[in-house]
Amino acid sequence: MILKMEVQGAWLLLICLMMLHGTTAALNCTSPTRKSLYEQLEKELFTKNLVPPKNNFSEPLEVTISITVVGLVGVDEKAQTMTTVIWQILEWQIEGLSWEKEECGTERASVPREMLWVPDVLIGEFMDEDTSPKTPYVYLYNTGHVYDDKPLRVVSACLLEIYTFPFDIQNCTLTFGAYVHFAADVRMIQGASAAQILAESRAVIQSNGEWDLIGIHVVPYDLDLEEGSYSQIAYYLTMRRRPMLYVVNLLIPSCFLITVDLFSFMLPPQSVDRSSFKMTLILGYTVFLLIMNDLLPATGETTPLINVFFSLSLALMVTSLLETVFITKVQYSSSQYSAVPKWLSVLVLRYLAVVVCLPPKKKTNRVTVHLNQSREPSLSPTITGVSTSHLPGISEDDTLGKPPLNPLPPLPPPAKPDPVVDELRKLCRDLTAIRLHIDDHFKGNDTSQEWQMLGIVIDRLLFGLYVIFILVSFITIISIWIWNNNHSE
Template identity: 50%
Template sequence: MFNVMASQRLILISMSTLVWFLMQAAPCSAFTVNCSEPNQPALLKALTPLFNLSSIRPVMNTSTSTNVNISFIIYGILGVDEKSQLLMTYLWLNYRWMNEFVTWDPTQCGSDRIALPRNKFWVPDIVINEFMDENTAPEVPYVYLHSDGLVRDALPAKVVSSCNLDIYTFPFDVQNCTFTFNSYLHYASDIKIFLHRTVQSITERSKNVMTTMGEWELLDITFHDYLDKHGAEYIDELAFHIRVRRRATLYVVNLLIPSCFLITVDLFSFLLPPQSVDRSSFKMTLILGYTVFLLIMNDLLPITGNTIPLINVFFSLCLALMVASLLETILITNLLCGSVKDSPVPHWIQVLVLQILGFLVFLPRKAKNSDMEQNVAVIKLDAVVGPLREKGPVVEDRVVQELRSLATDLRALRLQVEQQRLDGNQSSEDWIQCCLLKVKPSKLLFIFIFLLMHAGSSSSMLNCSEPNTPSLLEALKPVFKLNSIRPVMNLSTVTNVSISFTLFAILGVDEKAQIFKTFIWQSLRWRNEFVSWDPEQCGTFRISVPRKLLWVPDVVINEL
């Protein structure tokens, strides 16, 4: 009998566990599309309810993260702007993620995939952090939807990204630029980013299909994945490091070889006869020609504020040597032409320079006035601090006595409070009234004032039929119809907008036009009084929707 009851109890526990599991798994399952005919029009008609859910992330439970697989191909390196610290590339981006709202039978619908417009689906807000300009690549309006819910998106992008360039070894420099992919708004609990192909495959395919083979050459691509902390949340980021090398042949032919030719001609100018003035005029012509060469070369050399390239140091030394050779020529010509007219150096000048000044050079260094003042200050400081050091124990004993007295008073006060608490004859209200402060709380008055303060600003509570995102989206439709007005119940209520921004790059300063070019990430926060919901009833405490469905404050930068 006991075994029968135990077995029945075990069966009941197993059935209850199975029912609970099915109830938990039911909201997270995708609905199957039924096609009337195995063709594209029937499949499109069956997918029509799915298009109404394009405003939310395609998961039944918001605690489920959407895994986005990323890969790209570099089609061309368009150029590098050393002055603005920008790298210009042309990419083909590939994104893959799962849509939990839809599946279908390929045999029943006649196809295992279909190409549909991008605006009919939710698309992850994956951006490149270093992106510094608008995308001027052609627009691809379609994405592929597979029968198992896989969404595949591919689009071209002209990426103008910031890159910290090190041009110390110009023109033989190798630059390392970074592409950081992450979600603009969603945290790691919502969107996780993974690498779809290996970096070796991305590098090989990029080298094979690269069409723009100009000044820069692609060496390799590496990556690492990490979480960027933003307060209590994390943002999943995938960073690619792209190493490119400059082809230095053009700069060697146009810059280094002509400069070496001019220095060689300047050295051979010493073979000219020093008695004539032809050598000086020839060197002056070389210096003027080299100055013009530097002005022309200024447009080719990179300009940066971090380091000075070695090639600039080389050109400066060449110019300094040419000026030194000109001064030497002038000195030699002056000595040769004016030695007959000049008298020999007087004896007293030789004695002054060689004996007196030479003896003065080796004299010991005298103590400076600042050192003497410092020594006097140290002596005065010792004279002041000495008596204080002697009185130190006395002051310390006085402080200890004060602390002990204060501790005795606090101990006596604590004993008195405990005695009053243990005494049952005197109530707590009598104990409070015997003190200086008389407290008479009124709970009803407090509740009445609280209701008056919050009556005008209360928001409408949403009711969700199920704890999932589709039911929450359905409950939010009346709120979306009010996106044309400011979200306050009373027009006299002010909408407080909190603003913060991150300065990502300083693109440049145009002094002539008085323009300052920057790239910032702006963040706005405000409260919508038209909506509120119970997180337990709706299954989540937040949801991401398109910006066009809500009222957005018209906060602008006046100097834009």
């Protein structure tokens, strides 16, 4: 009894499987010709292209995917998109479909894509319509294996990091998965490995512009949402920009102009030629930035480091011009200024002067005597007539009114002054006053000297900042370039 029931159950299971298989079964070609094969395919397969070729709906249809990158068209920093050309290969199995190679005359046949059920595999990051040429056919093998190979021009969203432009490395993602079917209906299976995809892509790549494909990583995963789970495969593309174009056209000319502006500090600060020279450099640098503006990335997400470098360079040039104007003004008008404020004198002349290795000048003890131009009254003849030879003969007792022991002989009457001598004396006093006035004009007083020293310290400080900025910029550029070339996957 039990054996009979088992036999009946086996027959029922066989009948159910036959019903589930439907009409898709092995093809019997009447002759080994293409016409006979397609007649059988149209009869057994093409009429059922609206349903998935899976007899047991409780099991998912496995779709194997592989890609090959054949072109890196470029990136749009402002739109945050990446444009690539890839070959997409999809493979799946039609259950119950087969034919004999000898009976039908071929192992595989190309059939119209519209005549088969094709999985709705799309790229999750797509941002624009695919404009690549359409391939209307797929390969169908005698084992029921379907091979679908087609090109795709993908404009995908990519979060670009351009802070280190033009030495940046971008990581963009292409996520493949069924758009409607859940993981229980369509399961994505990884085909070729990441190393195989990278090797084949480098061998067949046709257009990469300014980018190098340096790495590919493949990660299969399930995207869990409220309505269900989706099977997806993510391809992470690592691309490195070729920086030589930007180094030659942007960085090197900018460094040349900054170096020329640095050497302009060798010109005398009080010279007008220094101001005009710096103004010409600023004009040339501005024109250079306007011409090369198209090479710079335009994005509102992150400011590239090279833009900061150009802005700081222009700011230093403008600051050096303003500082030159200030020093020139101080050199020519310092005598008309009031005393330097105490806080400014302490900050600049005491501390900043030491920082720039320019110690303040020591104050001199020399006293400048200004002669009065008015004629001095002549001394009394009695006093002028006393010579130093008579001084030892005068004792302390003489000061008390005692008569001298040896009375002096009477003084001769004063001689009549010579007018020529008086004129020469007046001329000597006038020339001395003129000489002192001219010397005071050129040397300046203490206030003007402090203002001039203030300008010299500021000029030396700006020169030091220029040198530090150039050294830091040079070290930063070289470090980022080395890191870019030594980047490992």
